[in-house]
Amino acid sequence: MLKSNLYNYKKPSLMETLKGSRGNYVSEWFGQRIYPNVRLDVGAVTDANAGKCPFLSDVLHRSTNCTKNENSKGVCTISSSSNGPRQDWLVCPYRVISSSIVTRACQLIFGLAEPVEPVPVSILKVDDELQRFIEQVNERGAGYVFFQDKLGGEISVIGTHRSPEMSFDVTVVEIRPDGAGGFMVSRYGILELQTMDYHGTYKHAVSNLRDGLRLHEETFADALKANLGKWAGKDVEGPNIANVFKRTFYQMLLKFRLAGEGSAAAGTVLAIPQSVWDSWQPFLGAPALEDESPGIKRLCVAPGSPPEPPLNAYICVFDLDAESKAAVSPVDIKYFIRISPERMTHHAFTEVPAHMLHSIQNGESVLATIKQRLGQWWPAFQVRGSKPRRKAAAKPASPKAE
Numbered sequence: 001m002l003k004s005n006l007y008n009y010k011k012p013s014l015m016e017t018l019k020g021s022r023g024n025y026v027s028e029w030f031g032q033r034i035y036p037n038v039r040l041d042v043g044a045v046t047d048a049n050a051g052k053c054p055f056l057s058d059v060l061h062r063s064t065n066c067t068k069n070e071n072s073k074g075v076c077t078i079s080s081s082s083n084g085p086r087q088d089w090l091v092c093p094y095r096v097i098s099s100s101i102v103t104r105a106c107q108l109i110f111g112l113a114e115p116v117e118p119v120p121v122s123i124l125k126v127d128d129e130l131q132r133f134i135e136q137v138n139e140r141g142a143g144y145v146f147f148q149d150k151l152g153g154e155i156s157v158i159g160t161h162r163s164p165e166m167s168f169d170v171t172v173v174e175i176r177p178d179g180a181g182g183f184m185v186s187r188y189g190i191l192e193l194q195t196m197d198y199h200g201t202y203k204h205a206v207s208n209l210r211d212g213l214r215l216h217e218e219t220f221a222d223a224l225k226a227n228l229g230k231w232a233g234k235d236v237e238g239p240n241i242a243n244v245f246k247r248t249f250y251q252m253l254l255k256f257r258l259a260g261e262g263s264a265a266a267g268t269v270l271a272i273p274q275s276v277w278d279s280w281q282p283f284l285g286a287p288a289l290e291d292e293s294p295g296i297k298r299l300c301v302a303p304g305s306p307p308e309p310p311l312n313a314y315i316c317v318f319d320l321d322a323e324s325k326a327a328v329s330p331v332d333i334k335y336f337i338r339i340s341p342e343r344m345t346h347h348a349f350t351e352v353p354a355h356m357l358h359s360i361q362n363g364e365s366v367l368a369t370i371k372q373r374l375g376q377w378w379p380a381f382q383v384r385g386s387k388p389r390r391k392a393a394a395k396p397a398s399p400k401a402e
Helices: 002-008 054-060 100-110 121-125 127-140 203-215 220-226 228-232 241-258 274-284 341-363 365-375
Strands: 025-029 075-080 087-090 143-147 155-157 166-168 170-177 183-193 268-273 289-293 296-299 313-320 331-338
Touching (some): 025 228, 054 121, 087 268, 087 274, 087 313, 100 143, 100 170, 100 268, 100 313, 100 331, 121 127, 121 143, 127 170, 166 241, 220 228, 268 274, 289 331
Antiparallel strands (some): 025 075, 075 087, 155 166, 289 296, 313 331
16 A cells, blocks of 8 residues: 555645745746746846846847836746745736747737747848848748837727727737738737736845845855745735736727727737636636637537627637746747637626625625624624624823933
């Protein structure tokens, strides 16, 4: 029996060991994994690489500085256990701008046979890059560029008195030859990279990491391991989950609705980390998923539900492999979920209220709470055997030191 138990024993992963552990920590700094394990390559954050963003550098084909302010400089992700298990939460959209998320999203948006890597439009100001792109368009019949905040600027829908102005996080554009020796914009698509807002600031943790690197440059990785909790977690607060959902949901319904409609976007993809998707479950009634095609799922619906409109809209759920031995954690796409605004609103505004009403009617949780609270102040509502709440007596003032 002992031998059998040992044979079947599986050592828990680091993430399983950390499940439920408290605290919030900078988990990636300038792209380097520093929590829960330190995988940092000191050479990637010192000398010529000091202050550089590896992901912007990759997509722009030149060394590029991190664009964040001093209080959050270099912070890519935060590790939190707000969902129960410890997970990475994305706080910088550029962390995944050079990943397979973008190439696969481009493929789905434009209905391509293979994933395609779009290039940032700002790179075309470099003569060699522009010439290379022109040759690609002429050879393949199409090429793809994208606009983003620091990479050519965001594209917006102009507001009217009956509709709001709305910006797209990443706008992917298809360029084709126009048949007369020039080029034309054929179609465009929308890619949203969902980051998480955090309460408070990262400045204390960032200051610790910066000072630690300055004081222990040659042995920084070892010094970081010895002081990880103190340095990477200093005064880092938790994610503002409800605020992000409320801020994002309305915009995403509109952008999903634009997907594949007439001359509007060819498609829309919302890319969110596994941590964010998990945190959204109570707001969507924890919908079940079913397979639609390889790598693509959809939300399950009750029999007899009306068919969804054929929109080209998806949620991409991804994670970062924190247990990889690599200094830069690989991006792991979990799946794409085909979405429609109708399906999303059904889950958010029909399923969720139904669950809430069931809880209220069965458990009387709200009324019980109200009665219990009233009993703290009004004797008529006190539960038998309980004592009324008394206001604490003011402490006498301490005598002043002479």
